[in-house]
Amino acid sequence: MPLSIPATELMEPGHTACHGCGATLTMRYVLKALGKNTVMSVPASCWAVIPGELPYRTLDVPMIYTPFAATGASITGIRESLDLQGKQDYNVVGFAGDGGTADIGLQSLSGAMERGHNVFYIMYDNEGYMNTGVQRSASTPAGAYTTTTPVGPMRNYKKQPKKVVADLMIAQGVPYVATATVAYPEDLIRKLKTATEIVGPKFIQILAPCPTGWYFPPEETVEISRLAVKSKMFPLFESIKGKFKLFRPGSPVPVSEYLKKQDRFKHLNEAEIETIQKSVDERWNELVSREKTV
């Protein structure tokens, strides 16, 4: 059987990521999908550090760093400038974490998507500010412990549901929007290749489990990201020019299967887990009906 994942490696050894880092796998697969004609723009995030200290760099593609809030605007400048010089065959990619996307970078992302540049925006979603030591972001799921939503006797963990940026992008009319995880690399790469066919903005939210911030052993990254899909905590979907498609996991599991593997949820009692299960089911039903109505 021919390999569906390109053998090309554009990520070299020597990066400084934690063991089992989901964000590192994400970058590796994204580059396999997009190939060497790619320019990466990276804001403050784990990925501002992972490639290595100046002048070293573990990626074989040009990388432009930006301050936290500027990813969307930076890919605007790169794309338009390259087009002016006839370099339309370059892929221009903003590669930002969930904090840099759902919180501080949302204005800039929304602006870039609205203007319709031919760019990719990859949100690697590790559900928190992991580079600064596990603080809450808008993309942190309800119920999670972080260092700014500590548990304690007041049970002051993250109360609000996850802000799903992919939903915002669909609502904004972005022509290609998808979610993916590193547990399904064929799916991830297929989605990027599909996105490549579309001229215009492309937004892909990729769940990137973080052993350090989610408190699980580093060898379980792939398993946890698979459980995120099977438990429907992180549904996989794709919206191509408004046509919505939901991927149904083969053997679904209750959310407790996913939650119990991570110490960030270990404080949750039965009733709290039941509440999370209920909200996950509600969202899943909403996604199913969205598929039918579109």
Add this chain to the structure above:
Amino acid sequence: MKSVTEQRLLVTGNEAAAIGVKLSNVRFISAYPITPQTTIVEKLAEMVSKGELKSRYVEVESEHSAMAAVYTAALAGSRSYTATSSHGLLYMHEMLHWTAGMRVPLVTSVVNRAIGPPWNVWADQSDSMNQKDTGWLQVYCESNQETLDTIIAGYKIAENRDVMLPLMSMEDAFVLSHTSEPVTVPNQSMVDEFLPEYKPEFVVDVNNPRGYGSYATPEGPFMELKYDMVSSMERAKSVIRDTLREYSDTFGREYSGLTENYMMDDADYAFITSGTLASTAKYVVNKLRKEGKKVGLIRIKFFRPFPQEEIREALKHVNAAGVIDRSVSFSAGGSLYSDVIASIYRKLDVPVSGFVAGIGGRDVRISDFEHMFSLVQDGTEGMQWIGLKEVD
């Protein structure tokens, strides 16, 4: 030889800036509107729309994004421009450090406007004075002609390999931005000859991948790179002098360098100021000279790099000087005042009075200058606020 195709137009400062951008063959423009900068970018959008300017014009959602878009466009190989004012410039502050640290030779126009609260759209240099330590070259223009010329010469200075720092060109809100003056517009082919196409040494290229702005540890090159920025700012002084001399020779202007001395040769007293206050100061100098008072003016054109050598030289033989800041600083005096004092410390024994005047667009009248002159003559020390009204 002067070209016959040179044009003489009656234009506002903002139109002059836009014409300068067009003549500089800028290829990428991105901006967010703010009063009183808006008419610059409207004019540029119009030029692009009419096909007079072959440039990408990208409307962004904030000034922070505008600066992010232009610096990445420049890194990717296109000469780029933006313009802003007041709160917009403050919103860019983070990006200003980033562009300078990335050594991207942008030119940006800033229409000097007050910072709220309370909201105030009038002339005040507090916005750009707040950016004095971002690593940008700073030019304070006195006329619409200088506004146009500074854009063209500014790209040449910023893009010089010995400099590679961005340049900010200022005009006082409304006094220049919305006031028409006759301006000589150089012809395009002469500008093309003076300012060659933008060719950065390191450009984004997938066949030669590089990292731009990675991280550095305490033992990494961080400190050395900052030192290099400061050294480049210092080296910029001779580049500025040479470039402005070449510009003056080519286009028939009389730009002398980082400062302009007016009636300083035999002066006993000196005013030191920048921007359009210098025009009023020149008028007052003429008036006082007629009264037999030997006074002159040092106009600070470049505030960054700071012209300490020029100031020292010009103040060598004066009895006293007065520095007028059109901005607010919470330091030991105004920003311009502090830097002047620091430049002459233990080198010249000249008393220097400091004045805050004209902030929030308040008029600085001839009588105000005469009052300041009397304070300078008396050797008044410390910061004096000029034209302050009595409040209950």
